[in-house]
Amino acid sequence: MKHWAAPIAAPVAILLLAGCAGTRTGPAPDFTSYVVMGEYGAAVARVLIDAPGCPEIEIDGRKQPMQLRAPAATIALRPTPSAPADSKPAEFPLLTCETALPRDAASARVLGRALPLPAAAPQRIVVIGDTGCRLQKSSNSWQACQDSTQYPFAAVAAQAAAWKPDLVIHVGDYHYRENACPEGNTGCAGSPWGYGWEAWDEDFFAPGAKLLDAAPWVMARGNHENCTRGGQGYWRFLDPRPLLKGRDCNAAADDNAGNYSDPYAIPIGQDTQLLVLDTANTSWKGLKPGDTGYDKYRDLYRKLDALAQRAPHNIGIAHHPLLGIGTDHNADGSVKLLLGDAGLSASFGAVNPQLLPATIQVMLGGHIHMWQQLSFSSGHPSQFVAGFAGTQEDIIPLPAPLPAGTQPAPGAVIEHFSAWQDGFGFMTMERRGPEQWAVEVHDLDGRIRNRCTIDGRRSQCEVARVN
Template sequence: MRLLPVPSLLPAALAAALLAGCATTAPLPPDVLSSYVVLGEEGAATARVITVAAACPTLDVDGRPVPMSVRAAPATIAQRPTASAPADSKPSAFPVLACEAPLPADTQRAALAGSPLPLPRHEARRIVVIGDTGCRLKKADHAWQACNDTEQFPFAGVAAAAARWQPDLVVHVGDYHYRENPCPDGNAGCAGSPWGYGWDTWREDFFRPAEPLLRAAPWVVVRGNHESCTRAGQGWWRFLDPRPLQAGRDCNAQADDAIGNYSDPYAVPLGGDAQLLVVDTAATSWRGLQPGDTGFARYRDAYVQAETLSRRTTWNLLANHHPVLGFGASLDKASQLRLELGDAGLQQSFGSVNPLLLPPRVQALLSGHVHMWQQASFKTSHPSQFVAGFSGTMEDVVPLPEEVSAIQPAPGAVIAHFSAWQGGFGFMTMERTGPDTWQVAVHDRGGNVRNRCQLQGRVSSCAVARVP
């Protein structure tokens, strides 16, 4: 496999010329706070609008008016048990109208008040992958990211740079929302930030900074653990999940969490005998799951469903939030290095069906959760693992071991090629160059390429083992 060299940084003059050549997009009506397109089962496209208007707007779809329907009416949801203490939680206020309309598969043009909506392509050859994008405010972890500083919370710049790459499709691998608790008094870095799980936080943590990328291409949205029912699950179901919103499946009441925390896998065609499998793993546990646990049974079922879907094509990318075959590092109470291997809950539940953990036709995994970029390929019969949890959230800074060949992120998974980037924010791109071949690039927050990799079949390798 021939490895590609990492190019030099894009010259400033060329970057300016490219920016000047980008097409401008008409502004949205003032009462529309966000518009975007999500892809669901079989790649079905749904237009979404979040508005402060009293009624949903009408779209122009191929020259005919298409009224949007209400997905979720304005409401304030009573405080429920969350991942934080009751004193650090509050009711979730959604003073906005969430609207939606399905877009027929043969749609040629769709627009809202003259502003075009991005439509899916027959073949998605250029894919942006981002993950873990919100600004971390978490009292239990004493984690106070400087949300007011674009250097320390750079998601808006990452999203703008990714939009300039002109993708056919955006895949977000989960964890959109991180501002869970109020910023401490006297902390200028996050002073005035909204917090909790209502619209004000969703807007600042995700929808406002993501705007240029939301308007650049349709999205496949993967659910992360920060969108579980004890966290930002209410907003997940109101705004992002591509399925119909159902009472009891909205994370509003703790009694319904066994329903709201889980959903079935689905497939999005990519063209050319390939597809993307989307698996919701929001409620798994790194501590492990045992037979009899709700999650064990649900993720076992998810594996079976994903494998059934995978048989429809030769090549499959599988997107879920928790890396099954990746790993991270932290320090224990004695300040000693502790490796955090692939998610134990998924390894146990998936492994109860298949000891190799993933369906045989899965070519690569796209995940987040670990706050860095990472690539792993294996000598054993495992797919490649890519981790793209580096797009905005406070990063993992404990260095990984220099030598990883002896590390098995899952039992029996023997690493052949490994690459990582710690301490840098950005996004990943995948460009299809053949039936089973993708060129993968790692971009920094400004869009400059920092590493290049090739994925062929289930094997991947990169030009740079550790990005400086």
């Protein structure tokens, strides 16, 4: 089976790769479908379709029309991180349609295609992040999007789907094809670019098709989905909440609304919640009193704390890992460590020096393009980083062992640390109890490269550094 994409001027045809190909007959339907998990566990069915109107959805044998979330449109060019000559208006030639799914629904279908339904207490969870193919002029980064070994998200998604998850968590950064591939570069020649549908399709929906078909998704937001970048597509396609005018990233004057949103909770059984944070507009340079982000993220923390009191067990999801460790080069070529996230540490830390509510046991993040696990003796939650599912990897090596006294945030004393650099794959979590999870790290062929256990706030892995 293959993915078909027509030029923008013609109808866009998408074949969403099925988890069970034998259930479909006839020509490929011209739509993409998936299910997004939202506030308090509400599930939303989405369909992206090139048609005059939204299709019907059949729930438990009864048909009803889907509602229009966003019409087809071309959005006028707005400020982006690139020069106007390297930017273009965002074209969305498809309708975005949606329907809230009843909690007790036993089946749901659109145009004959079955939709994955949520489990009340998911036992098997896939965690991925940073999945797009990097085309960025400012950093002179031109990932070979046409080479499946250099951009393997489709293979990662297929292997993750074959693991048969009950739920998929994407920790953010879906869209990376920001600028046109340079002339003569065969690795990315012909790739769509910009912030419209074509780039979103090639970066996320087409390669992720099998996994979209396999289970409902939690869609966290990354910095590549802030308003100056892929925010328009994020609000149209991925956020589970209603699409509001002024919170759609279409006009720069509305960015203070579009760049921030409230956290939300998703119950997953056994008195456990997922807490989803929008950290798209934080700054690694830090935030200070008086900055818009400083005030916004202090408010986000207070709302997060209130949500965290609703259950004794919580797993936080934030694209930017407050307790992760990245790498870069100093001017002399030596390796320097990038510790946590300065913007969130300043704003959250102004409310709580421990950074996170005591009822959060685990944090899931991305942003750093590798896999990591950190556990602390200082009462901080374990941090897992899963930014290794497709985007160009961070290959500046982490020191082994870490320098004595390394702390990703003030007072965060590392007890156990594990990492895998320069390897693509996905992470899985399998429930063993209210606070216990078995974690596996899989490569793009599905082979297990590391195993870890989570018990409350503590975690530990079999291998400290995956080869």
